[in-house]
Amino acid sequence: MNPTAPRLLQLQFFAALREQAGCSTLAVETAARTPAELYRELQACRGLTLPAELLRVAVNARYVAMDTPLQAGDHVVFIPPVAGG
Amino acid sequence: MFELADQPIDSAAWRTRLAHGAAGALVVFEGWVRNHHLGRPVTELEYEAFDAHARLEGEAIIAEVEQDYPGCRVCCVHRTGRLRVGELSVWIGAAAPHRAAAFLACRQVIEELKRRLPVWKKEHHPDGATEWVNCTAEAATSRLSPETYHARQIALPEVGAAGQAALAAASLLVVGVGGLGCPAALYLATAGLGRLTLADGGLVELSNLHRQILFTADEVGVAKATAAAARLKAHNPLARIEAFATRVTPLNVRTLVAGRTAVLDCTDNFTARFLLHDACRAAGVPLVSAAVHRFEGELTVYAPGTPGCLHCQWPAHRPAELDATGDCASGPVFAPTVGVLGVMQAAEALKLILRTPGADFRHTRLLNLLDASVLAVERTANPSCPVCGQPAIIRSDRTPSRPDVILTEEAFVALGPVRTAWLLEAGETARAGFPGAECVLAGDVLRLRELAAAGPLVLACRSGVRSAALARLLRAEGMGAVFARAVGAT
Structure with a gap:
């Protein structure tokens, strides 16, 4: 598969990111190859303000590195700094 | 056991769940909603969880702690939704045979949970303002960098x-x-x-x-x-x-x-x-x-x-x-x-x-x-060391002579089916013509010990010198049935 061809991803947002994105879930078609690239896109087009270095990312319910290649159909969740307890 | 709850936590019921005969101590941690944070008054907290992920992470934390403290049983329940000041946001109980493990286990659960559980809280202030904890610019600069x-x-x-x-x-x-x-x-x-x-x-x-x-x-x-x-x-x-x-x-x-x-x-x-x-x-x-x-x-x-x-x-x-x-x-x-x-x-x-x-x-x-x-x-290398020395220099007479270590062709045949290891010198490739022998790097004493522990073992090598020396070394370590094939036997 051409790594830069646009593909469809399922995004889910929580807490501060959910409020900034204005939605809990979002299907996006994107040419972003990695979560890092995807987050830069989202910052530009949805006004997300949390700096990327504060976030972790879970793809298909597994924590992965921000430079992990994304596949079509991936479920991507950017995790803001947690605050349980 | 880990749960997310959208209703008030019944701590007495959770306490009962942990009771068991072998437990001599129960340490409980309760997280309460307080009326202030970083100098600002707080009226309410709103907890949000990444549900499926939080349950998996919560269960994983508890499994790790129970494994770390044998005999310890741990339960944890975390609230979601809107909580007023004084309400219980998290309840952790650790029951163990002795108090030391119970204290440590309980502490470990709350510390890991605060670090890993995908749960967020939003503070509500009296003036109507709200703020997601840890997600502000100040939090970003004060984080542990x-x-x-x-x-x-x-x-x-x-x-x-x-x-x-x-x-x-x-x-x-x-x-x-x-x-x-x-x-x-x-x-x-x-x-x-x-x-x-x-x-x-x-x-x-x-x-x-x-x-x-x-x-x-x-x-x-x-x-x-x-x-x-x-x-x-x-x-x-x-x-x-x-x-x-x-x-x-x-x-x-x-x-x-x-x-x-x-x-x-x-x-x-x-x-x-x-x-x-x-x-x-x-x-x-x-x-x-x-x-x-x-x-x-x-x-x-x-x-x-x-x-x-x-x-x-x-x-x-x-x-x-x-x-x-x-x-x-x-x-x-x-x-x-x-x-x-x-x-x-x-x-x-x-x-x-x-x-x-x-x-x-x-x-x-x-x-x-x-x-x-x-x-x-x-430090100097011992050129005749059976493990790292040169084959031409290794002396096989280091230990008192044990004639039964060296197997003649006759004795080898008489031994019947037996594990054999061919000792590979640096640069030597796996050798054909010795069927059934495992090739072991000459310095890999660990592998030789593993093989010797599994039963009788015969060592062989090109010169016959290192195999004899290593057989003696393993014998000296207490391995019983380790032999070396006589030189020239293939």
Whole structure:
């Protein structure tokens, strides 16, 4: 598969990111190859303000590195700094 | 057991769930909603969870803690939704046979939960303003930053950003979390390593505490690896530390050593010392070894390219006999001796990772704390060492002659089906024409020991010299049925 061809991803947002994105879930078609690239896109087009270095990312319910290649159909969740307890 | 709850927590019911006959102590942590945060009044908290992920992470935290503290049972429930001041947001109970483990387990659950559980809270203030905790610009700047934590280390020209990156990519194993391992691990835990594993199958004892400085009197009876990892994580929340609370044995040593940047031998006996040395040698992993006797200690780095090996130093000795000559496992110890040596082991390991110019791994250091002296002794390879020596020079007459070690062709045939190992010299490729023989690198004593432990073993090699020498070495270690085929037998 051409790594830069646009593909469809399922995004889910929580807490501060959910409020900034204005939605809990979002299907996006994107040419972003990695979560890092995807987050830069989202910052530009949805006004997300949390700096990327504060976030972790879970793809298909597994924590992965921000430079992990994304596949079509991936479920991507950017995790803001947690605050349980 | 872990639950997320959108209704008030019934702590009495959770307490009942933990009751069991073997429990002698229950430690409970309750998180309450308070009316202020960072100087601002708070009226309400709103908790949101990444549901499926939070349940998995919560269960994982509890499973880890229950494994770390055998006999301990843990329950945790975390609220979601809107909570008023004074309401219970999280309830954790840890029931254990003894109070020390219950306190530690309960603390570990809340600390891990705050670090890992995908749950967020939004504060509501009296003026109607709201704020997601930890997600503000101030939180971003006040967070525990690795760059700031390590700034004074990175400032060293010998470290710099590249060195710090090398440390972050490194994986270290410390075997033995005792007098040497405690101070070594303390300095490694603050260095910014990618991975640090502490392996020790023992429990904290009262008579350890004067030198095993990571432990407190409360922790007597707790697994040393677990207690040390908990202490070091509290010391440096950025550190990635794993506890392996099991004795290192021939069965697990390869897995533990595989992929490490370096290993620290902080054990107190020769059996473990030979085991680690041989596993590291086989895997090409540098080993930083130390040993102490009262006021004196010895520090040696065995790395690819350094002269000789442990077998050069102690040719054909039984580890048990060497142990019997000293008193390191139970004898008197001047605590600063292990402290100094342990810290030096950490320094040598960090220098191996950083490739520090001027580091000298070719000498063994002999320390004497009575007169505060350090003597550098040049190590030389023993050319006739059965493990690392040259085949042409290896002497096979080191130990008293055991005629039954060398098998004639007749005796080999008479032995019937038997495991055979062909010893490969450097540069020699797996040899055809010896069906059924496993090819073993000549220096891989660990593999030979594994094979010998499984039953009778016959060694063979091109010259017949190393096979005879290694057969004698394994015999000297106490292996019974190890033989070498006579020269020329193929």
